[in-house]
Amino acid sequence: MLPSVVFALCLSLLGSARGADALSFDDALAKHENTTTLRDQLRDVFPDLHRRLRAASSSNPVTFLAPSNDAFAKTVYYPVVGPAFSNNDEASLEMQSAIMTYHVVLGKHTSDTLLPTFQYFPTWLNNATYSNVTGGQRIGGVMQREEEMIWTSGIANRSPVTVADIEFEGGVIHIVDSLAVPPQHFPDTAITHSTAAEPFQLTSFLGATYFSPTEDKASNLSRFLNDTTDLTIFAPNNVALERVASALSAMSKTPSTLADLLEFHIVRSSNGPYYSTNLTNTTTLTTINGKQITVTLNSNSLFADSARVITPDLLILNGVMHVIDAVLSPNVTDVDPNPKLATASPLLSTNADFSTSQAPFTTFAPNVRLLPEPTPTDVVGDGSGDGTGSSRTSRTGSPNGVSTGVAGSAASTVVAESRFGIAVAAYLVLSAAIGAAALMA
Numbered sequence: 528m529l530p531s532v533v534f535a536l537c538l539s540l541l542g543s544a545r546g547a548d549a550l551s552f553d554d555a556l557a558k559h560e561n562t563t564t565l566r567d568q569l570r571d572v573f574p575d576l577h578r579r580l581r582a583a584s585s586s587n588p589v590t591f592l593a594p595s596n597d598a599f600a601k602t603v604y605y606p607v608v609g610p611a612f613s614n615n616d617e618a619s620l621e622m623q624s625a626i627m628t629y630h631v632v633l634g635k636h637t638s639d640t641l642l643p644t645f646q647y648f649p650t651w652l653n654n655a656t657y658s659n660v661t662g663g664q665r666i667g668g669v670m671q672r673e674e675e676m677i678w679t680s681g682i683a684n685r686s687p688v689t690v691a692d693i694e695f696e697g698g699v700i701h702i703v704d705s706l707a708v709p710p711q712h713f714p715d716t717a718i719t720h721s722t723a724a725e726p727f728q729l730t731s732f733l734g735a736t737y738f739s740p741t742e743d744k745a746s747n748l749s750r751f752l753n754d755t756t757d758l759t760i761f762a763p764n765n766v767a768l769e770r771v772a773s774a775l776s777a778m779s780k781t782p783s784t785l786a787d788l789l790e791f792h793i794v795r796s797s798n799g800p801y802y803s804t805n806l807t808n809t810t811t812l813t814t815i816n817g818k819q820i821t822v823t824l825n826s827n828s829l830f831a832d833s834a835r836v837i838t839p840d841l842l843i844l845n846g847v848m849h850v851i852d853a854v855l856s857p858n859v860t861d862v863d864p865n866p867k868l869a870t871a872s873p874l875l876s877t878n879a880d881f882s883t884s885q886a887p888f889t890t891f892a893p894n895v896r897l898l899p900e901p902t903p904t905d906v907v908g909d910g911s912g913d914g915t916g917s918s919r920t921s922r923t924g925s926p927n928g929v930s931t932g933v934a935g936s937a938a939s940t941v942v943a944e945s946r947f948g949i950a951v952a953a954y955l956v957l958s959a960a961i962g963a964a965a966l967m968a
């Protein structure tokens with residue numbers, strides 16, 4: 528028994544002594560058959576990134592998430608990466624470059640060092656056009672059930688690792704079978720999530736931040752949310768706003784009161800956003816209206832004042848968003864969280880006709896789209912008009928509406944969107960489960 532332990536020890540010492548002649552980046556990658564597209568792309572399209580990766584050293588290691596051939600082949604089905612990789616104009620090439628840069632994570636994270644709960648690591652993506660977060664945009668990494676490595680990125684995209692722990696002299700490479708998506712602006716992210724299951728719908732809160740009784744956007748909150756650095760947004764879901772719709776409607780007659788309420792959901796920090804990993808029991812956060820929210824951990828759930836965080840850590844271009852199940856109020860901060868309630872009690876007066884009311888403010892939400900224009904093959908392949916076109920057009924009544932594309936391609940747009948909607952719903956259910964698991968640990 529003892530000799531074998533000693534032998535293993537010798538082997539591992541030998542292993543670490545060999546660290547000095549670890550494979551170069553190129554040699555490590557070349558050993559894997561499914562990285563030919565990546566290798567071509569690095570050589571031909573992203574020479575700067577390639578040079579930086581080859582120069583990485585063990586004194587300042589990185590973790591490179593290497594997209595497989597499959598990952599590149601299916602970009603078209605993904606928002607953000609789809610449009611970027613379907614075009615070759617200058618803006619698309621810059622976006623492609625930003626996407627690839629986002630795949631380089633600071634530090635060496637292996638299946639031995641990643642935790643069973645999500646952690647958010649800075650990446651090389653730190654150009655403010657694509658990431659307005661101090662220290663570089665974050666990506667989430669986790670080891671599920673001690674065997675499956677997952678990386679989570681913008682719009683709750685998940686990139687499972689197919690081959691983990693490929694050592695090279697500058698750190699470690701993991702092969703992922705879908706590209707990580709750089710987090711997008713708050714409005715885009717909120718709208719994308721609204722194609723998913725009801726608990727995650729955020730168009731009501733989003734619309735409220737665009738609401739203006741006159742046309743001049745009195746609070747300018749929408750602009751602030753879109754382009755201020757290091758935000759943490761506690762976003763109540765649509766149901767939460769629906770339940771107090773009449774109180775909100777009354778409040779919206781005095782825009783400064785509505786702004787006071789909305790601003791109480793937003794935190795701006797000078798040293799990066801508050802991911803769930805930054806929130807410990809009884810953390811207090813000063814919101815942009817000057818008053819404080821208290822975060823507590825209770826019965827495995829995170830609460831912001833008395834509202835439960837139902838989905839933590841939705842990454843956005845300029846921060847992070849946590850979905851909560853009740854509208855907060857700066858004037859009602861003394862209600863304790865009650866983990867026994869499935870949904871937190873509303874703090875504003877509730878509507879009698881809750882079940883039939885509509886989520887307020889949704890018509891003020893801007894109309895943004897993250898999906899690629901469908902290709903002709905999509906139309907041939909799945910274009911069996913499924914009658915859901917009307918749900919698409921119902922979104923176009925927005926006063927801030929941006930045209931959503933060519934009328935002739937509407938049917939295939941719906942197909943692509945609903946296919947993506949299902950994917951997002953699946954991602955979100957999974958990420959909620961992971962979030963719950965993370966909080967239980």
Ligand SMILES: *[C@@H]1O[C@H](CO)[C@@H](O)[C@H](O)[C@H]1NC(C)=O
Pocket residue numbers: 560561597689690
């Ligand atoms: C490479 O891709 C093929 C086709 O997708 C797959 O069958 C194979 O398992 C992959 N190889 C590795 C090492 O992941």
Ligand SMILES: *[C@@H]1O[C@H](CO)[C@@H](O)[C@H](O)[C@H]1NC(C)=O
Pocket residue numbers: 621622654655656
């Ligand atoms: C950031 O990206 C924009 C758009 O691609 C580019 O014009 C700008 O030069 C970049 N800034 C830096 C500091 O690299």
Ligand SMILES: *[C@@H]1O[C@H](CO)[C@@H](O)[C@H](O)[C@H]1NC(C)=O
Pocket residue numbers: 743744745746747750
């Ligand atoms: C709101 O933004 C507009 C421009 O978007 C600006 O003209 C206006 O002065 C701003 N109002 C306030 C109160 O900051």
Ligand SMILES: *[C@@H]1O[C@H](CO)[C@@H](O)[C@H](O)[C@H]1NC(C)=O
Pocket residue numbers: 712714753754893895
């Ligand atoms: C958010 O800001 C970006 C530029 O930083 C702009 O392109 C985009 O249109 C804005 N989105 C909305 C919904 O205002």
Ligand SMILES: *[C@@H]1O[C@H](CO)[C@@H](O)[C@H](O)[C@H]1NC(C)=O
Pocket residue numbers: 655656657659753754755756
């Ligand atoms: C990033 O944030 C800064 C400070 O809040 C802001 O001035 C700038 O416009 C933002 N940049 C983008 C591209 O959103």
Ligand SMILES: *[C@@H]1O[C@H](CO)[C@@H](O)[C@H](O)[C@H]1NC(C)=O
Pocket residue numbers: 783784785787788856857858
């Ligand atoms: C909170 O109370 C203050 C003082 O009465 C008032 O000015 C403010 O509009 C209230 N805010 C909300 C959201 O009710």
Ligand SMILES: *[C@@H]1O[C@H](CO)[C@@H](O)[C@H](O)[C@H]1NC(C)=O
Pocket residue numbers: 796798799800801802804805
């Ligand atoms: C969140 O935690 C990270 C890692 O400990 C730290 O670097 C960062 O400053 C924290 N963010 C805030 C807002 O405190």
Ligand SMILES: *[C@@H]1O[C@H](CO)[C@@H](O)[C@H](O)[C@H]1NC(C)=O
Pocket residue numbers: 808809823824825826
């Ligand atoms: C969090 O703090 C509250 C109030 O101090 C306490 O009742 C609760 O037990 C704490 N929760 C955890 C998980 O420590």
